[in-house]
Amino acid sequence: MPADANLCAVTGANGFVGGCLSRRLQADGWRVIPWVRRPEPGTDAVPFRLGQDVDPALFKGVRALVHCAYDFGPLRWDDITAVNVLGSQKLLDAARQAGVETIVAISTLSAFTGCRSLYGQAKLQIEVHALAAGAFVIRPGLVYGNQSGGMFGRLAKQVRGSRVIPILWGGNQVQYLVHEDDLGNLLQGALGGGIPRGTGPISAAHAQGLELKDILARIASALGKQPAFVPLPWQFVWLALKSLELAHMPAGFRSDSLISMIYQNPHPAFERLNSLGFQCRPFQISPSMLGGTA
Numbered sequence: 001m002p003a004d005a006n007l008c009a010v011t012g013a014n015g016f017v018g019g020c021l022s023r024r025l026q027a028d029g030w031r032v033i034p035w036v037r038r039p040e041p042g043t044d045a046v047p048f049r050l051g052q053d054v055d056p057a058l059f060k061g062v063r064a065l066v067h068c069a070y071d072f073g074p075l076r077w078d079d080i081t082a083v084n085v086l087g088s089q090k091l092l093d094a095a096r097q098a099g100v101e102t103i104v105a106i107s108t109l110s111a112f113t114g115c116r117s118l119y120g121q122a123k124l125q126i127e128v129h130a131l132a133a134g135a136f137v138i139r140p141g142l143v144y145g146n147q148s149g150g151m152f153g154r155l156a157k158q159v160r161g162s163r164v165i166p167i168l169w170g171g172n173q174v175q176y177l178v179h180e181d182d183l184g185n186l187l188q189g190a191l192g193g194g195i196p197r198g199t200g201p202i203s204a205a206h207a208q209g210l211e212l213k214d215i216l217a218r219i220a221s222a223l224g225k226q227p228a229f230v231p232l233p234w235q236f237v238w239l240a241l242k243s244l245e246l247a248h249m250p251a252g253f254r255s256d257s258l259i260s261m262i263y264q265n266p267h268p269a270f271e272r273l274n275s276l277g278f279q280c281r282p283f284q285i286s287p288s289m290l291g292g293t294a
Contacts, residue, residue, distance in 0.1 A: 006029055006063060007033065007062050008065070008066060009033045009046070011069035012035075012067075013045075014034065018034075018066075021184060024180070033046060046058055049087075050088065051082060051084075059094065060098070063101050067104070067106060067135075070084055070122075071083050071087075080118055088130070092133040092135065104136045106140065108123050108139055109140065110265065117256050119256055136202070138186055138204055139203045139204060140183050142175045142178070142205070144178075144289070146289060154253065155216060160223060160225075166230050166232045167213050168234040169231040169233050176206065176209050199276070204278075222287050222289075234258065
């Protein structure tokens with residue numbers, strides 16, 4: 001592979017956000033090399049699992065790295081640190097040693113000083129290693145787009161599958177949303193030189209936050225449904241999810257994700273995003289955007 005080829009490695013390319021960004025990169029002329037746990041036979045995907053050592057030789061010919069991967073399997077903080085934080089450090093160190101020109105680490109709006117979720121705390125530590133490696137750090141809010149998936153897809157699936165929808169009661173449930181195309185624009189700004197090197201973490205979402213109930217109601221309206229919303233104390237739901245986790249029973253939703261939703265950043269700052277000349281559109285959805293599976 002010639003050194004000047006538009007070759008980009010994307011970790012977690014099989015995930016919702018990684019998939020969105022991979023499609024955007026390909027549309028913009030990049031050749032994407034997925035780094036995933038289980039590569040499809042006959043593809044040029046690279047087998048990759050967070051926490052393992054990374055050979056810098058795997059980055060031969062790679063101009064850019066977009067790090068989206070995060071392993072939600074570990075539940076204890078020590079295991080989360082070993083797999084996700086130290087695993088990301090190994091990846092970033094190998095990329096820097098290999099001379100990868102541009103590195104972009106996809107973090108989360110849930111990563112902020114004082115965050116309570118283990119996910120947000122881990123992402124904060126990953127950001128430290130990413131910035132030390134000279135990477136751009138992007139903190140997207142709740143990502144939605146042309147295909148239903150990720151956390152937004154789970155919300156859509158809940159609305160589609162039930163006439164009665166539990167609404168969490170208590171806590172700060174305001175969510176900030178970002179369309180996949182706007183997130184892709186920001187990524188291309190980092191890869192194409194539109195964002196200065198050394199820029200700190202960039203929060204990416206529309207500045208108008210929405211209550212979780214309002215998001216669910218808008219999804220229901222787009223689907224032509226009129227569900228009944230039933231309030232439940234969030235602590236009750238958290239305890240049920242935690243109990244299932246302790247019993248090693250799949251729940252489809254993690255107790256720590258609930259903490260992220262309840263204790264979202266109350267005052268995310270979007271000044272850096274605006275100063276760079278990027279904007280995120282207000283939240284709007286259509287039935288066609290909700291046709292996929294979560």
